[in-house]
Amino acid sequence: xxxxxxxxxxxxxxxxxxxxxxxxxxxxxxxxxxxxxxxxxxxxxxxxxxxxxxxxxxxxxxxxxxxxxxxxxxxxxxxxxxxxxxxxxxxxxxxxxxxxxxxxxxxxxxxxxxxxxxxxxxxxxxxxxxxxxxxxxxxxxxxxxxxxxxxxxxxxxxxxxxxxxxxxxxxxxxxxxxxxxxxxxxxxxxxxxxxxxxxxxxxxxxxxxxxxxxxxxxxxxxxxxxxxxxxxxxxx
Amino acid sequence: xxxxxxxxxxxxxxxxxxxxxxxxxxxxxxxxxxxxxxxxxxxxxxxxxxxxxxxxxxxxxxxxxxxxxxxxxxxxxxxxxxxxxxxxxxxxxxxxxxxxxxxxxxxxxxxxxxxxxxxxxxxxxxxxxxxxxxxxxxxxxxxxxxxxxxxxxxxxxxxxxxxxxxxxxxxxxxxxxxxxxxxxxxxxxxxxxxxxxxxxxxxxxxxxxxxxxxxxxxxxxxxxxxxxxxxxxxxxxxxxxxxxxxxxxxxxxxxxxxxxxx
Numbered sequence: 001x002x003x004x005x006x007x008x009x010x011x012x013x014x015x016x017x018x019x020x021x022x023x024x025x026x027x028x029x030x031x032x033x034x035x036x037x038x039x040x041x042x043x044x045x046x047x048x049x050x051x052x053x054x055x056x057x058x059x060x061x062x063x064x065x066x067x068x069x070x071x072x073x074x075x076x077x078x079x080x081x082x083x084x085x086x087x088x089x090x091x092x093x094x095x096x097x098x099x100x101x102x103x104x105x106x107x108x109x110x111x112x113x114x115x116x117x118x119x120x121x122x123x124x125x126x127x128x129x130x131x132x133x134x135x136x137x138x139x140x141x142x143x144x145x146x147x148x149x150x151x152x153x154x155x156x157x158x159x160x161x162x163x164x165x166x167x168x169x170x171x172x173x174x175x176x177x178x179x180x181x182x183x184x185x186x187x188x189x190x191x192x193x194x195x196x197x198x199x200x201x202x203x204x205x206x207x208x209x210x211x212x213x214x215x216x217x218x219x220x221x222x223x224x225x226x227x228x229x230x231x232x233x234x235x236x
Numbered sequence: 237x238x239x240x241x242x243x244x245x246x247x248x249x250x251x252x253x254x255x256x257x258x259x260x261x262x263x264x265x266x267x268x269x270x271x272x273x274x275x276x277x278x279x280x281x282x283x284x285x286x287x288x289x290x291x292x293x294x295x296x297x298x299x300x301x302x303x304x305x306x307x308x309x310x311x312x313x314x315x316x317x318x319x320x321x322x323x324x325x326x327x328x329x330x331x332x333x334x335x336x337x338x339x340x341x342x343x344x345x346x347x348x349x350x351x352x353x354x355x356x357x358x359x360x361x362x363x364x365x366x367x368x369x370x371x372x373x374x375x376x377x378x379x380x381x382x383x384x385x386x387x388x389x390x391x392x393x394x395x396x397x398x399x400x401x402x403x404x405x406x407x408x409x410x411x412x413x414x415x416x417x418x419x420x421x422x423x424x425x426x427x428x429x430x431x432x433x434x435x436x437x438x439x440x441x442x443x444x445x446x447x448x449x450x451x452x453x454x455x456x457x458x459x460x461x462x463x464x465x466x467x468x469x470x471x472x473x474x475x476x477x478x479x480x481x482x483x484x485x486x487x488x489x490x491x492x493x494x495x496x497x498x
Contacts, residue, residue: 090376092297107290115285131373134349137342168284220373224304224334226491229426232436233330234456235411235443235472 067169070160072125073206074176075116077156079127080213081149082109088136097190098139101146105183112176129220143191145216150184152204152212159203294395299378302419302492303351303371304334311364315343315350322364323357330451331438333422336492337371338440356421356440356454358447360414377490381420381457383475383497385413388467390457390477392488400488402481403467405460411445411472413455418495420457423486433459433479435486439495443473457495458482 085106088094094102117124135141157177164170185195204212213219305327312319329335337353344350349368354361379399382391385406392400407413418441425435436458443453457475459482460466466478475497477485 086293087374087376089293090297090299090301090374103292104290107292111290119284129373134342134368136374137349166284172284223375224336224372226333226336226421227423227425228331228333230331230424231427231429232424232432232438232454232456232458233450234432234436234438234454234458234474235446235449236431236456236474 066163067165068120068123070163071116071120071169072123074157074160075113075120075124076128077153077209077213078109078112078116080130080218081153082106082113083127083130084132084136084145084149084218085109087130087132088142091137093137094139094142098143101186101190102142105146105150105186108179108183115172129223130218131220132218143187146187147184147191147193148212150180150187152209153180154184155202155204156206156209158201159205159209161203295378298395299376300338300380300419300492300494301374301376302336302338303374304336305366306370306372309366309370311353311355311366313364315345315348315352315365317348319365322362323355325355325366325370329356329422329438330454331422331424333424333438336421337366338419338492338494339371342368354417354419354440356442356452358442358444358452360418360442360444361416375492377492377494379489379493381489381493381495383413383495385415385469385498388469390475390481390485392485392493394488400485402477402485405466405468405470405476407443407471407473408469411443413471413473413475413497414441414444415497416441418455418497420489420491420493420495423491425486430461432456433461433477433482435459435482437486437489437491441495441497446472457485 085102088102089099089106113127132145135145154177157173157180161170161173161177164173188197189195305325307327309325310321311323311325313322325335325337327335337351337355339351339353341352342349343352343365350365351368351371352363352365355364378395380393382393383389383404383406384391388404388406390400390402390404391398418439420437421440422438423435424432424438427436436456439455439457441455443449443455446453453473455473455475457477459479460476463478466476470476
């Protein structure tokens, strides 16, 4: 727990139902920490702008615990991005090209979420609550954060792609990865950065990605509890 | 000599590419569905997903936003720590639920981001400014409840479309239901007081007459044990619906929904 009731998070906070942890624990010959280290070159992250094709992905998701864990890891990142763009669009503080970017990319990220959830079914982790601390209401802060998110997502997908076990997931992952890279180039241009700053991009492993997201304090534990079983004290 | 080497390399590369595109069907299976031709073999890999058209938000900026109070704070008349305090805010309501606030404007003053919020105090309609840092993350709702005291109806709209309508009872002449812009603050169920029916919503509206009521005379939206009085002007300020109607409304109306009482 940190300042002002804002809590930093870890994998376990994303992983509300323990689906990721359970998947990681089932991996033969690897501890969870070992797996996370291995995630730099092992595992898979997938999906985006898609809907489940019955009979392929579902069966695959049920058959590979490693893939399920990594799919949920990717879903967590997509939850974060989708919520960020959706909130920015709803706040209405963005104008012109930046507003257009948020509208288009937000729709993509929401589709990514839908696709992951469709594939994972009941194994999908639940969406955590987010608190973007005013970033979505400030165009400059939004722009900077969007650059960071898109660069991060691109590196995160790249970090998982080499280890995808399922060919169908590989195809989907590559499709999503290139879209995230296009998002990154788009927002980098709007932010005044070179869209492609270097000839080669580095991947990021899961622990590094989680540390980076953690440092933002954007993820909160649970939605506020607005329901109760107490008898009303209303006037009647 | 150099050009010759380069030419050989390019030729070899082209030959390899052509050779790859001409692989036997059994070898191509992973990369290309039968009967389909593609310039990029990779795109023809059987994907776990089928592409859908991304959908934009409906009425993106028409939604209402709310956030919980994270810790005790003061709501001020203007967005400044030097401004007068309008109300003190706790992080929980008298019902034990999270104290949520609906915001409709933002301002920055001396590097602090402020939110203008609707308050649960008299006089009804009072607003105040709270630091953004006192609040948690936003939740957005696209519903709106309209209580028509003349026609004695409750109408719920979602993204501008009517999704619910039912007759209601409102305050008697001596204990009127206040008019104005309010919001649903919490949701109570599972209690055993039949007077409120099976479900009750708390609002930030306050009775202007029953000010000594517990919790200050909260105007609620709830069921009833006297359905024959609906529609009518019989309550102590609350909005009563028949039990079947409040249950139906409960499936449609999230907390944070703005309530317009005309």
